[in-house]
Amino acid sequence: MIAIIDYEAGNLKSVERALKKLGFPCRITQDKEDVLNSDRIIFPGVGAAGKAIADLRHLGLDKALMQAFENGKSLLGICLGAQIILEKSEENNTPCLGLIEGDVKLFPSPLFSEEKEHLKIPHMGWNSVRLLKRHPVLEGIRPHDEFYFVHSYYPMPASNKHVIGTTNYGIEFPSIIGHKNLISMQFHLEKSGNPGLRILRNFCEWNGYYAE
């Protein structure tokens, strides 16, 4: 069973629908025990980091997530889920879970492309990912594949070894980060067509092992 953590922060239903389409049993849950008893955990999220962390704490799910990480369970963070695993966020100076060392940063403003075009924030729409490392969850992803992003903040791990893929939007920022049995993407897998579904399927078959 795959647990989709419900901390009232976003489009859980679309993740559930995507897993159903792929044929993997899953459950949307707020229950700590449920989370700890599941084989894999997905934590999606949109909205503000502060509220997300507060809701997680309120439900006791922050500890459950940290425990699951320690236990070696396969963990997947999506969008805001890719941010709250760092130590803190510039979004209202929110302390986060700290599963990976580093911060969550706001895009610099004003932001310009290489062609000196003014770039709007949030970064919203389809963009590609440059894969810096191989990862079992990213098998089959091609260099031209694009993914759907909506965000104003991005994850910035302290060490490069946790950066698995980067995306260019005025700056080159980490869009896929990972550490041991945890992998997170800043983009919305569940809204990224077949390449997104491919990653989701890989995750559902991943045993959590990753040689860093």
Added chain:
Amino acid sequence: MLSKRIIPCLDVRDGKTTKGVKFKENVDIGDPVEMARFYYEEGADEIVFYDITASSDRRDIMIDVVRRVAEEIFIPFSVGGGIRTVEDMRGVLLAGAEKVSINTEAIKNPKIISKGARAFGSQCIVLGMDVKKIESSKKIPSGYEIVIHGGRTYTGIDALAWAKEAENLGAGEICLNSIDSDGTKEGYELVLTSLISENVNIPVIASGGAGKISHLYDVLTEGKADAALIASIVHYRTYTIKEIKETLHAKGVKVRRTWM
């Protein structure tokens, strides 16, 4: 770099896709769920649905369409038409839409933008604007006025001022429809599109007037649009989305080209 988005638009009435010219003479052209799936597989970057069902007691038909679309396609889609309250927004978002679009209601009651943005996040709230070119005046300095009721009613609101206000209220995106170009197949309103796009910091989807691929090229370059809405040219198979994208790519526009 971010790709320019190509977005087919489906007008839905009583659960069927329809197409009209300048908001008149609608004819049914297919099942919205099947069409959405078809465009998804053909490489649409997003899909826009407008519910033009006349009576509000048939609103549930649209919710059912949204639910079925969400099970079939895994790209973002938005739903507009007949959304008057935060509860209406919640209904379509829970049914699986990524975004809701509001137009007339936002003019009558601008607070719905901020309420919606607070409840669901700005990224969910699309402001739809129907605009007509007029003589520029003290009241309408940009020379573009917001109209409602399919262009029959002038509101006295300046399009540029309204776009900026909506952004401040929390709109996450603007879908900008030129009533003058809509249905003409003679090209998007480039002056209007670049005016709005360069003066707000949220993405602008250009709408109204696509007849040829060069029109999309023009609005995505000169018109500074972040995305282009298309309807007839794909509904009547004048072009496939793949053809549109390959042509744009060949002319140097960044578009998403792999999806299967």
